[in-house]
C-alpha cells in the first residue's frame with residue numbers, strides 16, 4: 001500500500017513539472033512588435049499585437065491590406081459627390097464639403113443653407129434689404145431709385161437727360177453713352193433681357209436662387225436637388241426625403257421615358273446599379289407588362305419573351 005502511494009505522488013510531481021515547463025515555454029515566445037516598432041505596417045495603418053505575431057489594419061478613410069494603405073477618394077463618384085450638395089474636397093484620410101458663395105455649411109457637414117445677409121448690417125443696403133436664396137438685394141422706398149452700386153438710393157427729383165433721369169428704366173446699372181443716351185447693363189451673373197432694360201438671373205449669381213444644383217435654360221435657371229433631397233414646391237428649396245419615399249417614387253412611375261432616365265441614372269451610380277440582365281427584365285416588365293390584360297396567359301408569355309429577348313440584345317450590345 002505504501003509503495004503504491006509513493007509511486008502515485010512521484011507521477012503527480014512529474015506531471016506538474018511537465019505542465020509548468022510547457023507554460024513557461026509558451027509565455028516567453030510572444031514579442032509585441034507594435035510597441036517595439038519592429039512591425040512593417042504602413043504609416044497610415046494601425047498595428048495590433050497578436051499571440052506570436054501582429055496585424056496591420058488601415059486607418060479609417062484609407063483602403064488596403066495594412067502593409068500598404070491609400071486614401072479613399074470620397075468625392076470620386078460625381079453623382080454621390082461624397083454626400084455634399086455643392087462641392088466635395090478630398091483630403092488624406094477624410095473629405096470635407098464646401099458651399100458656394102451666399103451659402104453656409106449645415107450642421108450635418110453636407111447640406112448647404114442660405115446665408116441671410118440682411119441680418120448683418122442690413123446687407124449694406126441704405127434702405128430696404130431683401131434676402132433671397134443664395135443672395136440678397138437692396139431696394140428703395142417710394143420716390144427713390146437704386147444707384148449703380150446697388151446699395152444706396154438716389155432721390156427721384158433729380159432730373160436730366162442722363163442716368164439721373166427717373167425714367168431710364170434700367171433694372172440694374174445705367175450707363176451714359178457718348179451719344180447722350182443711356183444703355184443698361186446688368187450686375188455679374190445676370191443677362192440683359194430682350195427689352196434691353198430688365199436683367200435675367202443666371203446660375204452664376206447666387207446659384208440662380210437654387211439651394212442645391214442650378215441649370216441655365218432659355219426661360220431662366222432651373223433648380224435641382226442632390227439625390228437625398230426633393231425639390232420643394234417653391235422650385236428652389238431642397239427638402240430631405242427618406243429612403244422609402246425614394247424607392248416608392250421610383251417604382252410608381254409608368255412612362256417609358258421615366259424608366260429610361262432611371263436606367264441611365266442607376267448605371268451611373270456605380271456601387272448600387274442592378275445587374276444588367278435584371279435591369280433589362282425590369283425595363284421589359286414596364287414596357288410589355290400591360291399586354292397581359294389583353295390576352296390569354298400564353299400571349300402574355302409570348303410578348304414578355306419577345307420583349308425580354310429584344311431588351312437583353314439592346315442592353316448587352318449598345
Ligand SMILES: [Ca+2]
Pocket residue numbers: 061071072073074090091092093094095
Ligand atoms: Ca479621402
Ligand SMILES: [Ca+2]
Pocket residue numbers: 102114115116117131132133134135136
Ligand atoms: Ca441669402
